[in-house]
Amino acid sequence: MTMKKSSKKRDSKFGFDSFNPLExxxxxxxxxxxxxxxxxxxxxxxxxxxxxxxxxxxxxxAKEFITPLSLTTITRxxxxxxxxxxxxxWRPEHIDLAKKADLILIAPATADLIAKLAAGICDDLLTTxxxxxxxKVMIAPAMNPVMLQHPATKHNLSILENRxxxxxxxxxxxxxxxxxxxxxxxxxxxxxxxxxxxRLLAHLTLSTKRLLVTAGGTREPIDPVRFIGNRSSGKMxxxxxxxxxxxxxxxxxVSTVDVERAYPVIVVETAQEMQDAVESEFDGCxxxxxxxxxxxxxxxxxxxxxxxxxxxEDLVLELTKNPDIIDLLGRVKRKDQVIIGFAAESEALLSNxxxxxxxxxxxxxxxxxISVPDxxxxxxxxxxxILNSDGAxxxxxxxxxxxxAEHLCDLLAERFQAIEKTPVH
Ligand code: CTP
Numbered sequence: 001m002t003m004k005k006s007s008k009k010r011d012s013k014f015g016f017d018s019f020n021p022l023e024x025x026x027x028x029x030x031x032x033x034x035x036x037x038x039x040x041x042x043x044x045x046x047x048x049x050x051x052x053x054x055x056x057x058x059x060x061x062a063k064e065f066i067t068p069l070s071l072t073t074i075t076r077x078x079x080x081x082x083x084x085x086x087x088x089x090w091r092p093e094h095i096d097l098a099k100k101a102d103l104i105l106i107a108p109a110t111a112d113l114i115a116k117l118a119a120g121i122c123d124d125l126l127t128t129x130x131x132x133x134x135x136k137v138m139i140a141p142a143m144n145p146v147m148l149q150h151p152a153t154k155h156n157l158s159i160l161e162n163r164x165x166x167x168x169x170x171x172x173x174x175x176x177x178x179x180x181x182x183x184x185x186x187x188x189x190x191x192x193x194x195x196x197x198x199r200l201l202a203h204l205t206l207s208t209k210r211l212l213v214t215a216g217g218t219r220e221p222i223d224p225v226r227f228i229g230n231r232s233s234g235k236m237x238x239x240x241x242x243x244x245x246x247x248x249x250x251x252x253x254v255s256t257v258d259v260e261r262a263y264p265v266i267v268v269e270t271a272q273e274m275q276d277a278v279e280s281e282f283d284g285c286x287x288x289x290x291x292x293x294x295x296x297x298x299x300x301x302x303x304x305x306x307x308x309x310x311x312x313e314d315l316v317l318e319l320t321k322n323p324d325i326i327d328l329l330g331r332v333k334r335k336d337q338v339i340i341g342f343a344a345e346s347e348a349l350l351s352n353x354x355x356x357x358x359x360x361x362x363x364x365x366x367x368x369x370i371s372v373p374d375x376x377x378x379x380x381x382x383x384x385x386i387l388n389s390d391g392a393x394x395x396x397x398x399x400x401x402x403x404x405a406e407h408l409c410d411l412l413a414e415r416f417q418a419i420e421k422t423p424v425h
Pocket of ligand 1: 271290291292293294295296322323324325326327340341342343344356
């Protein structure tokens with residue numbers, strides 16, 4: 001292998017050092033037929049400049065918007081379009097390419113293409129290559145806002161999001177080609193490149209590690225109909241479990257949200273059920289990541305029958321404290337176990353998170369300010385601070401929860417490396 005010469009000159013536009021961070025990575029760039037296809041040239045160019053070996057695959061409709069020749073010239077590799085045709089070799093070249101790709105990026109991904117991926121249809125070269133490849137697939141949807149909100153598209157996207165092989169780079173708000181405004185515009189080229197780079201550079205493995213992750217908000221029943229709950233969607237915990245699974249960890253997810261995954265998911269409802277599940281798994285795990293929003297109080301009694309409003313004018317609920325799961329486990333954790341807690345605060349984020357880190361004997365706490373609109377609860381994105389028990393602090397700007405999860409996986413991998421190097425007396 002010939003190493004590319006590295007000069008440390010910084011490429012100011014893309015933020016990459018010019019020593020090719022994506023060197024040795026093969027990216028298959030799928031392009032489907034939408035107006036955002038014109039941005040695929042920029043994406044291909046930036047990936048190539050970052051060192052990646054880029055191979056473009058266009059759907060027949062993509063050729064209406066952009067030419068294979070442009071992509072061939074920019075990637076310096078023959079762009080592929082035809083599923084059938086003359087081939088130099090007995091083995092179809094594109095199948096080899098599909099097998100060796102480190103990552104498939106589809107930008108733009110139209111509603112039609114997303115539907116095909118969700119259903120496993122492979123009626124053109126790109127969809128066939130996706131099905132023939134074991135690689136991670138990142139898709140950057142781009143379409144009219146009404147099409148994005150259509151129940152069929154939402155359903156198809158949720159199918160892909162629930163398959164751990166797929167990452168969706170969310171579309172943005174803005175003016176789309178037809179002049180409408182709304183969410184549907186493809187994520188910016190910079191956002192797409194950052195997501196791809198984060199995925200390809202997430203090299204620290206968690207194989208051999210057992211991770212216990214909690215997700216969602218507990219529900220404390222008042223009667224058979226009502227409960228005390230909270231706004232947690234479970235997205236952060238599920239992203240964390242998916243990311244760790246992707247790094248080879250043996251993951252168990254304890255969740256109030258039922259999701260189908262390739263790893264075990266224990267579905268619970270109340271804080272006490274979550275406590276039972278977490279306590280029974282904790283001893284065998286190397287790390288506990290407690291993203292769940294656990295109700296601090298539950299009704300002292302639960303009515304077996306629906307409480308009728310005709311019963312009385314006022315209803316007084318007596319509440320009793322729930323166990324603090326992470327606090328209890330923080331007291332008994334072994335030196336080789338790592339516990340990460342979360343703190344969603346509406347004020348004094350830094351001091352509240354610092355206090356919780358110490359009080360609960362955590363190794364790491366991830367704090368976020370819930371007063372910031374559009375991020376946090378229910379959102380796909382968050383912006384967080386990360387405080388370590390050794391005093392290290394960092395803050396991550398707004399980014400997808402999956403990107404935060406990947407960062408936490410790196411942090412865990414580094415912690416485990418440090419634990420393994422610590423002499424046992
Ligand atoms: N936690 C827990 N059990 C509880 C409450 C919280 O394990 N009964 C965990 C959460 O999963 C989170 C961390 O503790 O990782 C911090 O949760 P948070 O609700 O922010 O802290 P509390 O201690 O409940 O403090 P407060 O609600 O008063 O801010």
